[in-house]
Amino acid sequence: MSVNGPESREVKAGGTARRPEIPGAVRHVFSRVDTESLSLIIALAILVIAIASQTDKFFLPRNLLNIGQNVSVLGLVAVGETIVILAGALDISVGSIAGVASVTAAIALQHTSLAGGGVAAGLMVGLAFGVANGLVVTVLRVNPVIATLATFAAFRGIAFLLAPGGKPVGVSNEGFINIGVGRIFDTDTFPGIPVSLLLLIGVAAAVEVMLRYTDFGRSIYAMGGNPAAARLAGISLNRMRIAIYGSSGALAGLAGIVVTARVTAGEPASGTQGLELQAITAVLLGGAALTGGKGSVIATMLAVLLVGTLTDGMNLLGIQTFYQDVAQGLLLITAVAIGQYRAARAERARTRTG
Amino acid sequence: MGENGAGKSTLLRILSGDYQPDQGWLTLAGHRLTFASPRQARQSGIRVIYQEAEIIPGVDVAENIYAGELPRRGPFIDRGRLDAQVREAIKEYGFGTVLPAHADGDKLSPAQRQLVEILRALKSGVKVLALDEPTSSLTDEQVESLFVLMRRLRSEGVAIVYVSHRMREMLQIADRIAVLRDGRLVAVRPVKETSEGEIVRLMVGRDLTEVLERTPSASSRVVLRVRDLNSDWHRGISFEIKAGEVLGFAGLVGAGRTELAKVVFGDYRRNSGTIEVDGRVVDIRHPSQAIAAGIGLAPEDRKGDGLVLIRSVQENVALAILRRLSRLRFIRAALERRVVREYVDRLRIRTPSMGQQVAKLSGGNQQKVVLARWLAAHPKVLILDEPTRGIDVGAKAEIYRLINELANEGIGIMLISSELPEILGLADRVLVMQKGRITGELSAAEATEEKVLELAMLDQLTVESETA
Numbered sequence: 001m002s003v004n005g006p007e008s009r010e011v012k013a014g015g016t017a018r019r020p021e022i023p024g025a026v027r028h029v030f031s032r033v034d035t036e037s038l039s040l041i042i043a044l045a046i047l048v049i050a051i052a053s054q055t056d057k058f059f060l061p062r063n064l065l066n067i068g069q070n071v072s073v074l075g076l077v078a079v080g081e082t083i084v085i086l087a088g089a090l091d092i093s094v095g096s097i098a099g100v101a102s103v104t105a106a107i108a109l110q111h112t113s114l115a116g117g118g119v120a121a122g123l124m125v126g127l128a129f130g131v132a133n134g135l136v137v138t139v140l141r142v143n144p145v146i147a148t149l150a151t152f153a154a155f156r157g158i159a160f161l162l163a164p165g166g167k168p169v170g171v172s173n174e175g176f177i178n179i180g181v182g183r184i185f186d187t188d189t190f191p192g193i194p195v196s197l198l199l200l201i202g203v204a205a206a207v208e209v210m211l212r213y214t215d216f217g218r219s220i221y222a223m224g225g226n227p228a229a230a231r232l233a234g235i236s237l238n239r240m241r242i243a244i245y246g247s248s249g250a251l252a253g254l255a256g257i258v259v260t261a262r263v264t265a266g267e268p269a270s271g272t273q274g275l276e277l278q279a280i281t282a283v284l285l286g287g288a289a290l291t292g293g294k295g296s297v298i299a300t301m302l303a304v305l306l307v308g309t310l311t312d313g314m315n316l317l318g319i320q321t322f323y324q325d326v327a328q329g330l331l332l333i334t335a336v337a338i339g340q341y342r343a344a345r346a347e348r349a350r351t352r353t354g
Numbered sequence: 355m356g357e358n359g360a361g362k363s364t365l366l367r368i369l370s371g372d373y374q375p376d377q378g379w380l381t382l383a384g385h386r387l388t389f390a391s392p393r394q395a396r397q398s399g400i401r402v403i404y405q406e407a408e409i410i411p412g413v414d415v416a417e418n419i420y421a422g423e424l425p426r427r428g429p430f431i432d433r434g435r436l437d438a439q440v441r442e443a444i445k446e447y448g449f450g451t452v453l454p455a456h457a458d459g460d461k462l463s464p465a466q467r468q469l470v471e472i473l474r475a476l477k478s479g480v481k482v483l484a485l486d487e488p489t490s491s492l493t494d495e496q497v498e499s500l501f502v503l504m505r506r507l508r509s510e511g512v513a514i515v516y517v518s519h520r521m522r523e524m525l526q527i528a529d530r531i532a533v534l535r536d537g538r539l540v541a542v543r544p545v546k547e548t549s550e551g552e553i554v555r556l557m558v559g560r561d562l563t564e565v566l567e568r569t570p571s572a573s574s575r576v577v578l579r580v581r582d583l584n585s586d587w588h589r590g591i592s593f594e595i596k597a598g599e600v601l602g603f604a605g606l607v608g609a610g611r612t613e614l615a616k617v618v619f620g621d622y623r624r625n626s627g628t629i630e631v632d633g634r635v636v637d638i639r640h641p642s643q644a645i646a647a648g649i650g651l652a653p654e655d656r657k658g659d660g661l662v663l664i665r666s667v668q669e670n671v672a673l674a675i676l677r678r679l680s681r682l683r684f685i686r687a688a689l690e691r692r693v694v695r696e697y698v699d700r701l702r703i704r705t706p707s708m709g710q711q712v713a714k715l716s717g718g719n720q721q722k723v724v725l726a727r728w729l730a731a732h733p734k735v736l737i738l739d740e741p742t743r744g745i746d747v748g749a750k751a752e753i754y755r756l757i758n759e760l761a762n763e764g765i766g767i768m769l770i771s772s773e774l775p776e777i778l779g780l781a782d783r784v785l786v787m788q789k790g791r792i793t794g795e796l797s798a799a800e801a802t803e804e805k806v807l808e809l810a811m812l813d814q815l816t817v818e819s820e821t822a
Contacts, residue, residue, distance in 0.1 A: 213685055214680070214683045214684055214685065215676035215677055215679075215680045215683055215685055216683060218669060218672070218673070218676055218685065219676065221662070221665055221669065222662050222665065222669065222673055225662035225663065225664045225665050226658075226661065226662040226663065228658060228659045229658075229659055229660055229661055229662050229673075230662065231621065232619070232621060232641050232651060232653060232659055232660070233641070233645075233673040233674040233727065234640075234641050234642035234644075234645040234646075234674055235642070235673075236640060236642055289664075293662065293664050293665065294664055
């Protein structure tokens with residue numbers, strides 16, 4: 001994925017070319033746009049070196065593929081979370097929605113024995129649960145954090161209720177399973193590219209284009225940046241919120257489908273638990289503002305790669321999952337702390353001109 | 355003095371050691387100074403007090419004044435000594451009645467906060483005291499006592515840098531006036547040898563007369579008709595605006611004018627009554643419906659309600675016309691750039707680029723961004739709520755000219771303003787509001803400050819007996 005995304009180039013060109021009289025501005029634009037992605041890449045490089053110096057398994061094709069497959073689930077959820085956070089909200093229920101979708105897809109496969117049936121069921125359930133979140137937030141006016149904290153618990157419960165006896169639902173459809181474990185371009189020497197990774201790249205690119213070039217995307221940034229102003233410019237915040245939670249839910253549903261295909265079973269919890277934490281961490285680590293209006297899918301994807309590599313490294317090094325949980329928590333705090341620091345610096349730069 | 359964006363605040367920041375000069379230096383009593391930090395500036399006796407005084411909430415006045423150097427006894431604050439010191443300081447400068455030593459920091463009025471800051475400065479032996487717009491949140495009485503204090507400090511040998519927009523105060527308190535424009539020192543004049551007119555000319559770089567000249571252009575076609583409108587704030591509001599007419603809304607703060615704008619625009623609820631745009635009844639329940647009907651609103655609270663500060667000029671200007679700029683929901687980039695460029699040029703928005711964050715523009719340019727958004731939407735009716743609040747003289751003049759121009763092009767303008775000269779100079783007709791009702795209508799010819807004020811402050815009882 002390109003580091004120097006179109007946005008960074010655009011901003012640099014616009015921000016520096018016409019104001020040579022303020023040299024500080026050059027540095028400022030750099031610090032705002034480039035270092036966010038740049039620092040992620042540096043962090044990733046350091047992490048890779050650190051892991052590779054401890055184990056020679058890291059660069060094995062099999063391991064790299066594992067990372068690719070693992071980040072695809074997290075990535076899909078994080079793309080949805082990016083949309084929600086850009087709009088100034090939060091979705092804690094994404095992991096639970098993925099669990100429900102995983103079970104539903106498996107059940108649908110058992111009944112229809114069509115790969116498409118499983119995919120459609122997972123997506124529809126994800127969309128429906130996401131829209132339900134949106135309705136709780138808009139119609140019942142529950143604060144987004146509380147609303148999705150509640151559905152985080154409720155949806156997980158539904159996932160267990162749907163799975164007969166609360167147990168995984170087996171899946172055997174070849175075509176469907178390929179979504180999770182399939183490879184293309186594999187040769188004797190090259191193990192191939194995971195289908196799920198390609199799916200993520202496609203989805204991430206589509207959402208980035210949507211955010212940047214459509215009126216819907218523009219409205220998301222506007223309502224995240226200042227909801228009152230967006231409303232007075234004619235944007236219907238309630239309709240937007242329902243669409244945004246719907247999108248996030250559908251993407252979580254897609255992640256659930258990938259989980260089912262990977263482990264060949266509809267899993268109510270395993271594989272989707274804790275996704276919300278990782279996704280929110282990735283979005284914020286990518287430099288998105290928790291208050292909304294600032295961030296991009298590309299930056300989130302870099303952060304997803306970082307989180308995925310860190311998890312893989314800890315697994316390779318045989319670090320106990322308890323320590324991994326502690327590390328996850330610390331990473332989220334780090335991400336927010338960095339965000340606060342950047343915001344404070346931007347604020348100072350702003351008062352400078354005022 | 356100087357317009358917004360002339361560089362006054364930046365200059366103070368350099369003085370306080372907050373920013374570093376690219377070139378040049380400061381001298382204080384013949385010694386050349388360079389500050390690496392605000393602390394160094396403070397130590398050498400320079401103290402800058404900003405508009406928003408820095409007060410620690412939850413802590414009383416005494417501790418605020420001595421923050422960082424509280425007298426101690428062992429690990430505890432020596433409350434007795436602190437109180438004695440503070441009381442003496444407050445009494446010495448004659449604030450015994452206005453500044454209780456034990457008042458809580460966050461319960462202080464803006465005036466009291468400033469006093470705390472000034473006392474803080476005095477305590478540390480200030481030589482140069484700089485005040486940035488100190489009177490913007492003070493009452494006349496408080497301004498007077500501030501001036502008493504300033505005169506006293508001056509006689510004690512403290513040099514005072516006083517930054518303000520208020521011409522009258524400047525002429526009253528200053529010995530010399532320095533005028534900044536676009537980051538340059540344009541002139542320094544002794545107060546006794548200058549005049550208000552000269553200072554304004556120096557600030558703006560041109561004469562300000564003729565600015566408020568309005569060429570009436572009202573046609574007979576009614577573009578906005580409001581009938582018997584009732585809301586939580588209003589009772590029985592009826593009025594109409596013709597194409598090309600500027601209808602002024604005067605009244606005291608709290609008369610319900612801003613709320614009326616928001617009710618008409620669909621942001622606040624309308625309980626009953628009808629709204630017609632261009633002869634057609636429209637049921638407006640959301641701003642999007644108002645916009646679709648051809649109404650635009652530049653709100654009073656520019657930063658809170660008008661702008662998405664962290665996004666670019668381009669995105670802010672295009673925000674209300676995204677659909678029109680899109681094909682199959684994709685924004686046509688070239689069209690967007692062309693439209694935005696057109697209005698940025700027309701309004702002469704001073705910005706380094708279309709991609710510039712709106713937060714980084716001056717107040718006047720921010721207001722122009724809001725106006726550009728609505729002009730781009732080609733409204734039939736444009737509601738302007740305090741369009742010149744908090745912006746400098748130069749930008750004001752440009753906005754007056756623009757309002758005149760827009761009306762002449764056939765837009766009906768609903769102008770809400772608390773600055774009477776603005777209303778009297780621009781409006782073709784003036785409606786006066788009080789407590790959610792319209793209490794009178796005056797033609798441009800008969801409207802005077804006295805008449806407007808009389809209607810605005812009319813005893814509520816007489817109104818009620820008239821309507822009963």
